[in-house]
Amino acid sequence: MYLLFPGRHHILTDFQFKYLFKLIHAGLAKAKDVHGAYIGKKEPVQAIIFAVTSANHSGTKRNPIPFYLRAMMIQEFCKELPVRCYVFGIDDVGTLENFASYTLKQIRHQSEQQLKLDPANTCIVCSTPVMNMYEELGFTILPAELSSSQPLCYSTLLPWDLVQLIGNADQWQCEQEIIENIHPASFSIWKTYRLGEKVKGILSDPIIGDDGDITESRDYNSYVRQMDDIAEIKYQETAAYIQAGRIGDIGCAVGSWIKQACEDPRHRESDFYGIELARQLYDICLQRKHNGEFKNPNVFFGQKNAVTSLVFEPESMNTIHTSSLTHEIESYGSRADLLNFIKNRYNELESGGVWINRDVIGPEKGDSLVYMWLNREDGRNDDYQQEFCDARALAKYLNECSTYTRFLRFAQDFRKEEGDQISYSLQRIGQQEYVCLPLRDAAEFMLTKDYTDNWQSEMHERFCFWSFTDWKNQLEEAGFSVMESSAAYTNPWIQQNRFENKVALFSKDERSGRLQKLLPPPTNALLIARKF
Incomplete structure (x- = not known):
């Protein structure tokens, strides 16, 4: 009889060792399944198979530890178990309803057809909702830490609970609750490879998402x-x-x-x-x-x-x-x-040494009010609030909008989730209507408006928070010397292809009330910061 133990296996616990040790020595006949019924299988445990899921992920909040270290932990863990133990890495393939079937196929493939697991020869060790996928395939579920399935209740700490405790601890190796629950094999690997410090940094990171992405909406x-x-x-x-x-x-x-x-x-x-x-x-x-x-x-x-x-x-x-x-x-x-x-x-x-930083840049005097002319003849001018579930459909729609309509959509979407949206007003001067807003926000639109393929992602990003002078001041305050070759500039291709005949900026003369055309804002900066 085989025991299949699926999971991410970032850490192994004393409970898991004792649970498996008991199943091996006492047998499965009197072991209880997830519903509290005796399994009644008389065949001895022949081997334990660890299916390490998300094996292709590391350095993320869900999967901070690389597969090779997880596999090393499992092998050390299994040294005192008197049966054969196998470790197979199962890559993450996104949302897959039949992931249990996929895992079984991977094990069969990776074992060169030696391990053909089915409900007749295999029991599943699992205490998380993953068990449901295997139960639907007819497998018997051994509950491990699970004491109740409705609602989910556990008799002891789960491995991920320990990972989080370590991530929140100042000196995890001295924490009594961690020491009492972690298996020595995991303790040794975590200590040797300084995984506590690594995990602490990953779990506390405010920027990275659960699966290692800055933004989930980027194509x-x-x-x-x-x-x-x-x-x-x-x-x-x-x-x-x-x-x-x-x-x-x-x-x-x-x-x-x-x-x-x-x-x-x-x-x-x-x-x-x-x-x-x-x-x-x-x-x-x-x-x-x-x-x-x-x-x-x-x-x-x-x-x-x-x-x-x-x-x-x-x-x-x-x-x-x-x-x-x-x-x-x-x-x-x-x-x-x-x-x-x-x-x-x-x-x-x-x-x-030198730090070369190339990035977008904000204009000087970004708080000053400007009047922005937007072309209304280069696309459609209706229904700027239309919603789309598909990013490609949204991109197609945006590409068909006039520059004016795209601004209205920009003003609606830009940093809405962050509560950091721009403010503007429409003002008519002579025969022409202008958008009145701070220069910094006008520049944000001008630099962002053409990223339609990744619109949902770009709507989170501020480009113009610092001007070149702001950057220079911050770098010098940190101890750098900013080289004279550093500069902010307007990319001529962007000016010709994305600004001309689409958008123009004006300031108002306070005495005459007339508008005076402004140069386009800078698009990029090259900052050469040297450490002396």
Whole structure:
């Protein structure tokens, strides 16, 4: 008889060991199922099969521990169990109603057809609602920690309860409740690999989502294409300031900037370190390295959070590069998170090292009122409040809207969930109607309005929170010296293709009441911050 033990298995408990030990030695005849009935199976337990779910996930709130460490814990755990034990990694495949069947097929496949599990030869050890999927397939459920299924009640702490206790503890190795419940195999692995500190940082992270995503609404396929399309432009803009040696790219997305840098002969002796928080993008980086897309073999990737802690050793880096990242920290985290991010980068650089930060930028004097003309003839002007469940349908609709109507939709959607929406009024001057609003908010619309493919995601992001002067002041306060080559600028392609004949800004002369046309706001900034 087999015992199948499915779960994420980030930690193993003393209860689990004793429960399995008893099933092996006392047999299954008098063991009770999840409904309290005796199982009555006389066959001895032949093997225990651990199905480690979400094996392809790590560094996330739901799955902080990588599969290889979970597997090591299980093998140590099983050393004192007098039966064979198997460990199989089961990848997360999203929402799948027949995930139990998928797991059984994976075990059969990974075991080279040796383990053909069915209700006649296998019992399931499970105390979570996952048991329902296996029960529907006819399997007998052994309840483990579960003392009541309606409602769910447990006789002891669940493994995930222990993970959360560790994440909230200052010194988890000394906490009595943790020590009393954790199995020594898990304690040893967690202590050796400092998993308590890792999990504490992940669980307390205000930016990352449960599955390792900054935002759940981003279309990563279009996002990846955009990153690759502009990689060479980004690299050429920053290449002159890169110092050879240890070069880090934080928020490296799919590794496009590093790929460009690896092809530069000036950096053939350098080591490259790509840091990416979003799980999907990190997985792509690893795949690209496996494919041999990086000319320099000394390319390493890590899934880490650069806000809550250092991602490189103190004073170890010659160059740190970030692109289109700092506005996401401000948008999805807080101002305190952004200031902490700046401080961390300063601490990671060696003396003379440089942080190259390329991102969107806000205008100077962002609080000043402006009058914004919007084209009403370049698309439809009806029903800007229409709702869509499908992102593609929303993108198609937005692309058909006039610039004016798209602004109305922007004003409705922009940072609505955060309670940080813009305010505006409509004013007629002469024969023309204008939108009157602060320059900063006008710039937000102008810089965001064309990201229709990821509209729902972009509506969470503020681009124009700091001007170039604000950035310079904050960097200098952190100890950096901002090089003279740093500057804010208006991308000529954006000006020609996204601003001209679509939107224009004016200020009002207080004496004459006439409008005076303003230059378009800056779109980007290149900040070269050196540590001395």
